[in-house]
Amino acid sequence: MATFHFDLVSPEKIAFSGEVDQVDVPGEQGDFGVLAGHAPFVATLRPGILTVTTGGTQQKIIVLGGLAEISEKGLTILADVATSLKELDQTAFAAEISGMEAKLNEKQGNELDRAIERLDHFKTIQQQLNTTALH
């Protein structure tokens, strides 16, 4: 299977860099998979789980929003925050969710909508974590 180059960078570090077979990306307007030879494409990301497939093994990385750029050079993801599943502190994550819930009452209008949307994304991640982390 043809491979392509994938860089995952966050402001603080390079979270992943290397040749991969496939990357499944949580796009803001729907998930999409990237294989070698993908057409040039730019998309924003929602908070979600990124799946990197390399030679049959899968690696899951949590990204909290960002931007994906696909060119002939490969896939580059500029993530706001990128944490691999192993490094994630589940209790801190849960605390962040409850913190966001507590702040909801303060917000109004558009901002409220956006906060709810973000919270939903976070909850989805948590749910996925709870169902898949045991495997």
Added chain:
Amino acid sequence: MASLKDMRVRIASTKATQKITKAMQMVAASKLRRAQMAAEAARPYAEKMDAVISNIAAASAGSPASSKLLAGTGRDQVHLLLVCTGERGLSGAFNSSIVRLARERALALMNQGKEVKFFCVGRKGYEQLRRQFEKQIIAHVDLRSVRQIGFVNAEEIAKQVISRFDAGEFDVCTLFYSRFKSVIAQIPTAQQIIPLVVEAPAANAAPVALYEYEPEEDEILSALLPRNVGVQIFRALLENNASFYGAQMSAMDNATRNAGEMIRKQTLVYNRTRQAMITKELIEIISGAEAV
């Protein structure tokens, strides 16, 4: 003339100072390594961000909807100088060289009849600029309590800058910081961040790939540009941090060497005086014995 005891006390105190500067140098050296790694880790993100923005900006250039952060307000009457300095001194000319660059720029702009405002990040720059431009400093952020600079800190500053920009408080924003070149060379740098200067693609560069966008270009760009301001500030803060420790390390190295030199001179004078005194006492004893 100082007595022998006074001299001994002075030498001891110089030695104590030397120990302190030596310790500070070693602390700075170890912190420098970490700061340098952080600065280097942040570079790829900022570079990719630049590349993506210039790609998209080139594709959507000229469209009337393009963001003010990219196109500017169409004026350059009011300038905001975002001056990032360290929180502490004892680092040679590190803080003053950044401030000097900012001050020169400010005076040049004011001579051209422009209005200049300051936004200070870091205590030292604030203290130095306050003397001359007290009324023009519109905000001041202190990062003293921050142990490790995270992206959150930079984002906070970026938010303040952007909200002021949206409120029409200034037209052009320039970032001042010290670029870390090496341990002995830190270069004070001015970088315009609003409106963003997009490098024109090189003439021989491959034609810009035709991207598909999801959502639309303008939407991506309007999400990306404010973020880029944060990224640039973050990079400046990290570079600054590395430069600070580099400057402190070489300043403390100098101080240690100077203290060593001083100890050598003081010890020489001390020994001479001591020997002179012994000789004098001997002469007194001998001439006393002869007289008997």
